[in-house]
Structure formats: C-alpha cells, structure tokens
Amino acid sequence: MMRALDPERMMREMLQWDPFAETAPIAQLRQPEGWFSPDIDLRETKDRFVFRADLPGVKESDVDISVSGRQLTISGKRDEEREEREGDRFYTYERAYGSFCRSFMLPEGVDLDKIQAELKHGVLEIVVPKAAGVQPKQIPISAAKEPSAEGAAEAKKGEGKKAA
Numbered sequence: 001m002m003r004a005l006d007p008e009r010m011m012r013e014m015l016q017w018d019p020f021a022e023t024a025p026i027a028q029l030r031q032p033e034g035w036f037s038p039d040i041d042l043r044e045t046k047d048r049f050v051f052r053a054d055l056p057g058v059k060e061s062d063v064d065i066s067v068s069g070r071q072l073t074i075s076g077k078r079d080e081e082r083e084e085r086e087g088d089r090f091y092t093y094e095r096a097y098g099s100f101c102r103s104f105m106l107p108e109g110v111d112l113d114k115i116q117a118e119l120k121h122g123v124l125e126i127v128v129p130k131a132a133g134v135q136p137k138q139i140p141i142s143a144a145k146e147p148s149a150e151g152a153a154e155a156k157k158g159e160g161k162k163a164a
Contacts, residue, residue, distance in 0.1 A: 036078055038053045038074075038124075052125050053074060053102070053126075055119065063119060072104045073104075074100075077099045078100075081095075111128075
C-alpha cells in the first residue's frame with residue numbers, strides 16, 4: 001500500500017528537526033557572536049546614490065563609515081540587550097547581536113567629498129552624490145528622412161556608374 005506524502009514529516013526527517021528544541025533554554029539555541037548583518041537598500045536617482053541600512057538598537061557611536069578609494073564600508077556593532085533575572089526563562093532568542101561589516105564598490109563619477117550620513121529611528125541613510133559632470137544627459141533621436149522618389153532614382157544611377 002502506498003503511503004501518502006507528508007511534507008511536514010519529510011522536512012523533519014531531512015532537517016532532523018526536534019519539535020521540542022524551541023522549549024530548551026536559550027543558552028542552547030543562541031547563535032554565535034558576530035552573526036549580525038544589517039539589511040541594506042541601495043537606490044540610484046538622477047543625481048545620487050542612497051544607501052539605507054536597518055540598524056535598530058545600534059548607537060551612532062557604534063557605527064563607522066569609511067571610504068578607501070571607491071570602496072564604501074559600513075561597520076559597527078550591536079550590543080546584546082538581554083537582561084537576565086532569576087526565574088526568567090527565554091524560549092526563543094532571535095535577534096542578532098555582534099559586529100558587522102558591509103562594503104560596496106562605488107562607481108566612477110561620485111563626489112566622495114560630499115558624502116553625508118544620518119542615523120535616525122534605527123535607519124542609517126548614506127547619500128553619495130554624483131559629480132556634476134557625470135549627470136546623465138538625454139540624447140534626442142531624430143527621425144530618419146525618407147528619400148524622395150527623385151532622390152532614390154538618382155542614387156540608383158550613381159550605383160550603376162560605380163559598377164561600370
């Protein structure tokens with residue numbers, strides 16, 4: 001007799017998942033130090049690049065932004081906030097803490113001297129302006145002119161003379 005597919009059972013077997021592990025003390029579940037990598041959005045507008053990094057719980061003094069050549073580096077740390085009291089028991093501990101470092105290669109034509117950064121409400125925004133001479137320029141497209149009937153006949157005569 002064929003057994004019905006049970007996706008949950010299959011996943012438990014593949015991952016060797018222990019359904020009771022979630023109730024174990026947090027010391028057993030905790031991820032290693034340094035397991036923090038902030039999510040970063042990068043947007044390009046006509047005159048700048050804008051980086052936005054989610055850094056909740058990170059103090060301004062714990063963030064470092066540097067540029068070396070064209071490489072922009074954002075680094076820092078988020079300290080652990082856990083306060084243990086006697087009798088408390090953690091069942092899950094999902095927020096990550098530790099050091100982080102993200103680097104991005106900036107394109108040619110940015111104005112490195114005018115980079116600005118602001119940390120507000122847990123979001124770091126870095127604005128990298130494009131240099132004035134590198135702004136995109138719109139190129140107009142002209143419509144191709146249709147040759148007149150007389151011009152087409154003259155062009156054929158010219159081709160015949162070249163062949164002779």
